[in-house]
Amino acid sequence: MADKQLDATIAAAAFQKQWFANLRRRVFDERQPYALLQADVPFELFDLVDVPAVSNQWWAAMVAAKRQAPAYLDAMAADGHHDGLCRYCSLGYASTRYRDVQEPPWGGLPTPRLLCARLTCDCIHRVFSLWAETFGSELIEIDNPGASDLPPRWWELSRYRWRELVEPHRLAFAVATLERLVERLQTISGRRLEQDALRDRIERVNQQEEVFDAVRGLIASAPEAPVRMTEQISNVMATQWVRGSDWALSHARAFHDEVRQRVESGIAACPGERARLMWVGAGLWHDTDFYTAFEASHRAVFVWSMYLAFGPDGYIRYGLDDPMAALASRSASFNEYLHNPPWAAEWIVQQARDHRIDGALVFRPRSMKSAATGRLFIERALEEAGVPVIPIEADVVDPRGWDAAAARAAVRSFLDTRVLS
Amino acid sequence: MTTNAIATLTNAFEGTFTTTDRAADRNVVVVSWPSVPIEIIRASGLRPFFARGSAVATPAADEHLEADIFPSRLRGLVDATLTGRLSHAARIVVPRTSDPDYKCFLYLREFVRLGTAPALPPTLLFDLLQSQGTDVRSYNAARTHALFEELSTIGGHEPSFDDLRHEIVQTNAARAAARRLAAQRRGAPRVAGSEVFPLLGAFWRMAPEDYAALAGKAADEIERRSPLTGPRVLLAGAPVDTPALHAAIESRGAIVVAEVGPWGSGAAGDDVICGDDPITALSEKYRADAIGPRTPANAIRASIASALDQVDAVVVSLPPDDTAFGWDYPALRGLLETRRIPHTCLHGDPYQPLSPSDSERIDALLDAAVARTEVLHG
Numbered sequence: 001m002a003d004k005q006l007d008a009t010i011a012a013a014a015f016q017k018q019w020f021a022n023l024r025r026r027v028f029d030e031r032q033p034y035a036l037l038q039a040d041v042p043f044e045l046f047d048l049v050d051v052p053a054v055s056n057q058w059w060a061a062m063v064a065a066k067r068q069a070p071a072y073l074d075a076m077a078a079d080g081h082h083d084g085l086c087r088y089c090s091l092g093y094a095s096t097r098y099r100d101v102q103e104p105p106w107g108g109l110p111t112p113r114l115l116c117a118r119l120t121c122d123c124i125h126r127v128f129s130l131w132a133e134t135f136g137s138e139l140i141e142i143d144n145p146g147a148s149d150l151p152p153r154w155w156e157l158s159r160y161r162w163r164e165l166v167e168p169h170r171l172a173f174a175v176a177t178l179e180r181l182v183e184r185l186q187t188i189s190g191r192r193l194e195q196d197a198l199r200d201r202i203e204r205v206n207q208q209e210e211v212f213d214a215v216r217g218l219i220a221s222a223p224e225a226p227v228r229m230t231e232q233i234s235n236v237m238a239t240q241w242v243r244g245s246d247w248a249l250s251h252a253r254a255f256h257d258e259v260r261q262r263v264e265s266g267i268a269a270c271p272g273e274r275a276r277l278m279w280v281g282a283g284l285w286h287d288t289d290f291y292t293a294f295e296a297s298h299r300a301v302f303v304w305s306m307y308l309a310f311g312p313d314g315y316i317r318y319g320l321d322d323p324m325a326a327l328a329s330r331s332a333s334f335n336e337y338l339h340n341p342p343w344a345a346e347w348i349v350q351q352a353r354d355h356r357i358d359g360a361l362v363f364r365p366r367s368m369k370s371a372a373t374g375r376l377f378i379e380r381a382l383e384e385a386g387v388p389v390i391p392i393e394a395d396v397v398d399p400r401g402w403d404a405a406a407a408r409a410a411v412r413s414f415l416d417t418r419v420l421s
Numbered sequence: 422m423t424t425n426a427i428a429t430l431t432n433a434f435e436g437t438f439t440t441t442d443r444a445a446d447r448n449v450v451v452v453s454w455p456s457v458p459i460e461i462i463r464a465s466g467l468r469p470f471f472a473r474g475s476a477v478a479t480p481a482a483d484e485h486l487e488a489d490i491f492p493s494r495l496r497g498l499v500d501a502t503l504t505g506r507l508s509h510a511a512r513i514v515v516p517r518t519s520d521p522d523y524k525c526f527l528y529l530r531e532f533v534r535l536g537t538a539p540a541l542p543p544t545l546l547f548d549l550l551q552s553q554g555t556d557v558r559s560y561n562a563a564r565t566h567a568l569f570e571e572l573s574t575i576g577g578h579e580p581s582f583d584d585l586r587h588e589i590v591q592t593n594a595a596r597a598a599a600r601r602l603a604a605q606r607r608g609a610p611r612v613a614g615s616e617v618f619p620l621l622g623a624f625w626r627m628a629p630e631d632y633a634a635l636a637g638k639a640a641d642e643i644e645r646r647s648p649l650t651g652p653r654v655l656l657a658g659a660p661v662d663t664p665a666l667h668a669a670i671e672s673r674g675a676i677v678v679a680e681v682g683p684w685g686s687g688a689a690g691d692d693v694i695c696g697d698d699p700i701t702a703l704s705e706k707y708r709a710d711a712i713g714p715r716t717p718a719n720a721i722r723a724s725i726a727s728a729l730d731q732v733d734a735v736v737v738s739l740p741p742d743d744t745a746f747g748w749d750y751p752a753l754r755g756l757l758e759t760r761r762i763p764h765t766c767l768h769g770d771p772y773q774p775l776s777p778s779d780s781e782r783i784d785a786l787l788d789a790a791v792a793r794t795e796v797l798h799g
Binding site: 080084130143146150152169340364369370376377 | 520526563
């Protein structure tokens with residue numbers, strides 16, 4: 001694994017490890033409730049009633065990064081689940097259901113008081129039902145209406161005109177379901193969620209994302225990228241799971257300051273940068289070294305992923321007279337913005353322009369079928385915008401079948417023939 | 422006459438959308454999956470055409486649709502839109518009852534925005550939710566009402582709720598006829614699955630009064646037949662919209678007596694109980710009966726469990742585009758093992774010829790089913 005270039009990255013990793021240890025202590029020693037959530041559930045609601053929340057996707061990435069995914073996925077296959085089923089969303093379940101096959105990272109997930117998921121992809125209901133059944137825990141599902149109004153340049157509306165982004169009937173439904181969720185959380189925790197507290201939290205999330213917006217601007221405009229994409233992700237996601245908290249805000253500012261210092265000092269992630277790359281899609285968590293593999297050979301550096309860029313464009317909400325509606329408007333179309341036409345392609349092309357991208361690697365997930373939709377539109381739009389594209393077929397968490405050497409060779413060829421030629 | 426009834430129903434099931442009669446096409450609403458109320462479409466003076474898959478190549482669609490995600494019916498629908506074959510239809514309606522359907526809706530809208538499909542009729546999303554949340558019922562009723570209002574404006578006939586009630590009554594008669602047909606599969610079956618599946622599926626493709634008459638005549642004939650012999654098979658897993666797997670299984674001497682999905686025995690379901698509010702009655706009916714990957718797992722499980730008393734073996738179809746039903750498999754396997762009912766899983770695309778390995782699995786399954794039947798019956 002490449003050395004960390006930023007102190008903030010080391011601090012973020014240390015925070016997450018400590019946070020998880022504290023969670024286990026709270027759950028085991030103090031018998032406090034916690035929740036397991038899909039990444040697109042509003043974490044703020046849980047934190048505000050003092051129910052800490054663990055992200056399914058974060059946990060899956062952790063298991064994958066520790067190289068533990070194959071044993072769990074083999075066990076899942078041996079139990080009769082076919083190879084075409086989504087592994088990213090189910091690896092956490094597998095690490096619980098088949099926990100006897102190996103010791104999970106950091107002692108494993110304790111039993112949650114509840115699980116909660118938005119029903120985006122077709123598999124979510126089933127994966128979370130099985131997971132909740134395995135734990136013997138409560139499951140709260142948030143249904144996910146489909147979008148019919150499609151403003152292509154959604155990020156231009158999302159901050160101030162967010163009500164225009166979500167049709168009124170969808171927004172009303174999303175608010176109603178979040179209110180039901182809050183009622184249940186209040187019963188579980190014995191704490192009330194006050195509207196002012198929610199408004200204050202969203203304002204603090206806004207502040208955090210404004211800091212990330214500034215970081216994004218620094219990365220986009222600096223002569224050479226000051227921070228690797230992998231370190232962007234580490235810093236951003238460590239804060240996103242506890243967004244709006246004191247630590248998150250403080251860490252976001254420290255990250256920003258360190259990046260700004262590097263820019264002002266002319267420090268580049270890959271000095272002599274010749275090619276700026278973007279990674280389109282979820283992270284390749286089982287092989288993050290892939291993202292630094294072309295620096296030495298081609299001075300090609302990954303500059304952009306959705307993880308930093310989506311925070312400012314997807315999360316910031318101004319005009320908080322109805323904070324629950326603002327919160328609901330944020331998550332109502334997460335998947336659509338990130339994957340599907342017209343939203344994803346328009347946004348990614350704009351990001352490519354803003355970041356002076358020379359080449360795009362578009363992830364073709366093998367088992368995450370819902371996240372795999374829309375990529376042909378994205379690939380075509382990027383090419384039409386003058387950004388060469390190479391598709392990378394892999395699984396987010398499953399290294400079985402991933403030929404690391406062949407993938408690297410293909411990218412080197414892509415750089416030689418289409419990006420640097 | 423009755424043979425004609427069976428042939429007419431089969432032809433209706435197998436028919437494809439064509440544009441030979443453009444004036445007639447202007448009254449057609451193309452629907453991607455049977456989870457959209459036909460009563461509303463018909464009350465608006467329109468005719469539904471429900472898409473089905475086929476083995477025909479879809480080169481235009483393949484340029485835009487990712488592999489192994491969209492089932493054959495959606496690839497065919499997109500191919501038809503991109504090549505102008507649906508250009509004279511009144512509307513395309515896509516229900517939210519699967520993620521591929523929803524994504525297909527987004528793609529179709531994008532084709533229009535990008536100018537890729539120059540003559541695409543307006544496309545609607547019927548946002549029917551299937552979870553059991555407390556707010557879902559009212560949401561679905563509102564979306565059903567929105568569909569009613571949208572279609573009301575285009576059929577040249579603005580329907581009243583009484584018109585809608587009339588269609589519900591007519592369609593309930595068709596449902597009763599379909600249930601009578603499906604009953605011929607229970608106990609000692611008198612009709613092969615590959616023959617009756619199209620007759621049941623024609624429920625979605627014909628005017629209900631025509632269907633009721635023809636299905637009644639078909640049932641009359643089938644009732645006079647002798648019972649068929651052979652292991653009785655339930656087809657579970659991802660719903661099929663073709664009798665191809667039925668035929669493959671039955672060519673080996675078995676009888677497919679039930680399947681999970683909206684095209685076969687599940688086509689009609691129970692009657693719509695109308696009352697004062699036909700819209701809510703329809704939205705509740707279609708939420709409860711819509712079978713697809715977003716159908717709650719416990720509903721699918723209950724549907725399968727209720728069929729097991731009548732079967733000797735179960736075939737579980739888990740094609741390459743499956744994202745949901747595979748999750749149900751270990752629990753289903755446990756249930757079948759408890760009941761000592763042999764089963765097998767098939768992983769091929771139902772529209773492609775059986776792979777050698779799937780063929781071997783069916784052969785082995787039917788051997789096990791015969792052996793089980795011999796033990797049970799001495």
